Amino acid sequence: MLSVENLNKSFKSDGGEVHAVRDVNFRAGDGEMVAIVGASGSGKSTLLSLLGLLDAPDDGSIEMNGTQLAHLDAQGRTRYRSRQVGFVFQSFNLIPNLSAKENVKLALEFADWPKEDRDARAEAMLAMVGLGGEKGNRRPSKLSGGEQQRVAIARAFAAQPQLILADEPTGSLDRATGQKIVELLRNAASTLKTTVLVVTHDEKVAQQADRRLEIEDGVLTEIA
Amino acid sequence: MNALRRGARNAFRNAMRSVGVVVILGVAIALSISMLIARGAVDAKISAVRSSTGNTITVSPAGFFAGQGGGTPLTTAQVTGLLSVPNVTAVQASLSERLSSTQTNLTSPTLAGSLGQRFGGFAGGASGSAGSLSVPIRVTGTNSPGTSLVGGANGGGTEKLTAGVAFSATSHADVAIVGADLATKNDLKVGSTFRAWGATITVVGIYDAGSTFANAGVLMPLATVQRLASAANQVTGATVTVNSLGNVSGAVSAITKKLGTAADVTSTQATVQSQLAPLNSVKTISTYTLIGAVVGAAVILLLSMLMIVRERRREIGVLKALGATNRSVASQFVAESTTFTVLGALVGGLVGVLISSPLTSALVSASGGASPTGFVRSGGGFTGAGTGFTPPAGAGGALGFRGFRGISNTLSQLHTSASWSTLAFALLAALVIAAFGSTVASATVTRVRPAEVLRSE
Numbered sequence: 056m057l058s059v060e061n062l063n064k065s066f067k068s069d070g071g072e073v074h075a076v077r078d079v080n081f082r083a084g085d086g087e088m089v090a091i092v093g094a095s096g097s098g099k100s101t102l103l104s105l106l107g108l109l110d111a112p113d114d115g116s117i118e119m120n121g122t123q124l125a126h127l128d129a130q131g132r133t134r135y136r137s138r139q140v141g142f143v144f145q146s147f148n149l150i151p152n153l154s155a156k157e158n159v160k161l162a163l164e165f166a167d168w169p170k171e172d173r174d175a176r177a178e179a180m181l182a183m184v185g186l187g188g189e190k191g192n193r194r195p196s197k198l199s200g201g202e203q204q205r206v207a208i209a210r211a212f213a214a215q216p217q218l219i220l221a222d223e224p225t226g227s228l229d230r231a232t233g234q235k236i237v238e239l240l241r242n243a244a245s246t247l248k249t250t251v252l253v254v255t256h257d258e259k260v261a262q263q264a265d266r267r268l269e270i271e272d273g274v275l276t277e278i279a
Numbered sequence: 280m281n282a283l284r285r286g287a288r289n290a291f292r293n294a295m296r297s298v299g300v301v302v303i304l305g306v307a308i309a310l311s312i313s314m315l316i317a318r319g320a321v322d323a324k325i326s327a328v329r330s331s332t333g334n335t336i337t338v339s340p341a342g343f344f345a346g347q348g349g350g351t352p353l354t355t356a357q358v359t360g361l362l363s364v365p366n367v368t369a370v371q372a373s374l375s376e377r378l379s380s381t382q383t384n385l386t387s388p389t390l391a392g393s394l395g396q397r398f399g400g401f402a403g404g405a406s407g408s409a410g411s412l413s414v415p416i417r418v419t420g421t422n423s424p425g426t427s428l429v430g431g432a433n434g435g436g437t438e439k440l441t442a443g444v445a446f447s448a449t450s451h452a453d454v455a456i457v458g459a460d461l462a463t464k465n466d467l468k469v470g471s472t473f474r475a476w477g478a479t480i481t482v483v484g485i486y487d488a489g490s491t492f493a494n495a496g497v498l499m500p501l502a503t504v505q506r507l508a509s510a511a512n513q514v515t516g517a518t519v520t521v522n523s524l525g526n527v528s529g530a531v532s533a534i535t536k537k538l539g540t541a542a543d544v545t546s547t548q549a550t551v552q553s554q555l556a557p558l559n560s561v562k563t564i565s566t567y568t569l570i571g572a573v574v575g576a577a578v579i580l581l582l583s584m585l586m587i588v589r590e591r592r593r594e595i596g597v598l599k600a601l602g603a604t605n606r607s608v609a610s611q612f613v614a615e616s617t618t619f620t621v622l623g624a625l626v627g628g629l630v631g632v633l634i635s636s637p638l639t640s641a642l643v644s645a646s647g648g649a650s651p652t653g654f655v656r657s658g659g660g661f662t663g664a665g666t667g668f669t670p671p672a673g674a675g676g677a678l679g680f681r682g683f684r685g686i687s688n689t690l691s692q693l694h695t696s697a698s699w700s701t702l703a704f705a706l707l708a709a710l711v712i713a714a715f716g717s718t719v720a721s722a723t724v725t726r727v728r729p730a731e732v733l734r735s736e
Contacts, residue, residue: 109600109730130604136729137602148597152292153285164281165602210601 062115075101077273090264098273108132137165141211145223149195156191166214180209201232286614307576308627314569316635352513366526371423377415387414388464420504443469443484450500456484458494476507580716599729609721616717624709
């Protein structure tokens, strides 16, 4: 269970202070897929950064299964990211000189998974996203966009995180492939009982989520 | 795959760049290693030459040298007075004389030849008509014969006593040690006698110096020669021994001041020093080039790594977002720069060893270190170092000049070799380069914020 209360984040810019996230409150249950929609500059990415502990909030709380995360130190945030959060990016962000399997194993390495289990776990995760067998040995450049995003999803779920943050996961894909990716995320969320937050501006993607939230000028509201 | 293996693998990510960086590093390391080897070779040569010159000073009457020239002999008192000069530990005096055919029954083993005829007109020199010219017998009176004739006492090579014994330093007896060729020519053995200045001289020893010139001479006690040649208290040369190489130039100044214009004071060291000047400049050049090459390699690697970090900024953000620690990501880049350095060191080490010899020769030649000046007789032992016998002043001093030319002739003959210390330096230099090259890159890595990767999406 993810619980966010009174979360605020502001930045100083040339034009003065920008309040990117304002008093954000929401909850998301295990296995639930929540879509956050909003225009460019609405505060989506900032919110995702705060939830992924890539940035520290000015105030407010982020609680994951009863553990307060908002005020962890840098080491604690790194540890949390490696074990409790998985990221899926719009442009996949796979390491180009590593194979698909090695990319997945990277997340297991950072999460300190037992070395002897990493191979099997990576293969299982790739099989889960439909990239079993020989494709696991291919480098990202030898995979299609959809396949790369599948690898990214396998990597994100590999260390059994409690939270997946997907930033425009279909943004670089055609509609049909994007549809499959969303289905994959949704299935993985329910199967692995992982909370998935999908940031998107694509209404069709958002409609497939269990709940939809809209962010505008840093203010998050639930869409009925 | 841990961070170090990932880093090493990343070094081959861009083949063109990797080859470029390795080649540039290799050239820099090759240059530094060859400079180190050159420096070592030059250093060894300088040390060898310096130690071979010994810590002796030659004192001759002003205008007189090796039986030639003119001037007034020094006195025994003047020469023994040199013992009071600071740092002087010993003074060996000698008196050079010649025995003409009317003064001795000895016959020189050396034929006059055209050189004898050309130089036969001096006083006490060769005698007889041009058709029957005979070479005078060279006699050196010395107060330091020792028991082992080492050091070029009579004109080259290393003299060894092959029969009999040496006379004592304070001997007044009518005895002599004769050169092997002179002994053969005159059928002399230990115990034989010959006539000199009307006295009967007993042969107590025979030496072999390995050269015709040296083996044609006679060594006698200084006091004996002074008495028989009517040269009481006269000395034509002295070899002054100083307690250390570092004090030689100071002693030269002090002796020059003490004897004034009466004597010519020369030290082999001073002459050798000027001969060694080109080598010293090669040493300086190689030192600066060595430092420059190592620093250059480090800067090249530093810039390369900064470029790579800049290129992979997004990737660094991704790794951090996935939970990689700063240390893990930084160690990945350290491993990458170390891989470049190790490859560069391997290439550079091999090339450096191969080019060190021609490069050293080129440097020495360019610095004027190789300046052979015509014919130089090899094996001219000009130093007084060694055990026992040291060259009587005058004879040894004359040979000294030949010795200097010999040095000049061999300055370019440097022996270059890669020792363990060279390899250890190469390793150390590689580590310094890798450390310097990756430190700034690592520091840059730690400043990359993972949130940047989301903002750039």
